Amino acid sequence: MRTVDPAKHQARRRHILGAAATLFAEKGYERTTTAELCKAAGMSAGALFHYFPNKRAIFLAVLEDxxxxxxxxxxxxxxxxxxxxxxxxxxxxxxxxxxxxxxxxxxxxxxxxxxxxxxxxxxxxxxxxxxxxxxxxxxxxxxxxxxxxxxxxxxxxxxxxxxxxxxxxxxxxxxxxxxxxxxxxxxxxxxxxxxxxxxxxxxxxxxxxxxxx
Missing domain, CATH: 1.10.357.10 (Tetracycline Repressor, domain 2)
Structure with missing residues (x-):
């Protein structure tokens, strides 16, 4: 069974949120695409959605941060x-x-x-x-x-x-x-x-x- 490192997991989430916050501020929520989020975070869609289920969840997490x-x-x-x-x-x-x-x-x-x-x-x-x-x-x-x-x-x-x-x-x-x-x-x-x-x-x-x- 694969063990998840909590510190690395949290660091990865924060990296995604930082990249997403920049895009949401520059382009707006509606105009920001999943592909752009993946590119900014430097990961695939599958990897991105391992941390967040969808774009809306990322936006909410940015606001809750x-x-x-x-x-x-x-x-x-x-x-x-x-x-x-x-x-x-x-x-x-x-x-x-x-x-x-x-x-x-x-x-x-x-x-x-x-x-x-x-x-x-x-x-x-x-x-x-x-x-x-x-x-x-x-x-x-x-x-x-x-x-x-x-x-x-x-x-x-x-x-x-x-x-x-x-x-x-x-x-x-x-x-x-x-x-x-x-x-x-x-x-x-x-x-x-x-x-x-x-x-x-x-x-x-x-x-x-x-x-x-």
């Missing part, structure tokens, strides 16, 4: 001692991939496919719900600690925080001269002023946030 450790980062943020700093760090973490090549296009393609596929829509909704719940919890803790405006309701405020993060991805995908990396400091400044973090000894004031970031 937690190679950046998002689940762990969300858990760490929820348990942080300083909810305000944890919120700023989490925003940086969620926004940073917008500056990576092809990621904004892949995000846009996922949104398009979500209108056509209930499983993709459910996957994206689940991910958004986890992010939103964490941000809401951090906002509530930060308000209770006097770090942000206590008059802001966590739910609607979390919606706006996520909308600002999402705008980096959509702008990067649709505006050729938009540089998400350059705009990240502006996003931080907007959030600091919107949330009106109250200064404590050692904290940067909103007025000096641009320099601090």
């Amino acid at each position: 937690d190679g950046d450790g998002k689940a762990e980062r969300l858990a760490r943020a929820r348990s942080a001692d300083d909810p305000w700093q944890a919120l700023l760090d989490l925003v940086d973490f969620l926004a940073a991939p917008a500056a990576e090549p092809l990621v904004p296009q892949l995000v846009m393609e996922a949104m398009v496919q979500a209108y056509r596929d209930a499983d993709i829509e459910a996957l994206l909704s689940r991910g958004n719900a986890e992010e939103r719940a964490t941000i809401e919890a951090l906002l509530a803790k930060a308000a209770a600690a006097g770090r942000i405006d206590p008059g802001l309701e966590p739910g609607p405020t979390a919606t706006w925080v996520l909308a600002l993060i999402a705008s980096l991805y959509t702008s990067a995908a649709t505006t050729p001269d938009f540089d998400p990396a350059e705009q990240l400091s502006t996003l931080r400044l907007i959030l600091r002023r919107f949330l009106r973090a109250q200064a404590r000894p050692g904290d940067a004031s909103p007025a000096s946030a641009r320099g601090a970031d």
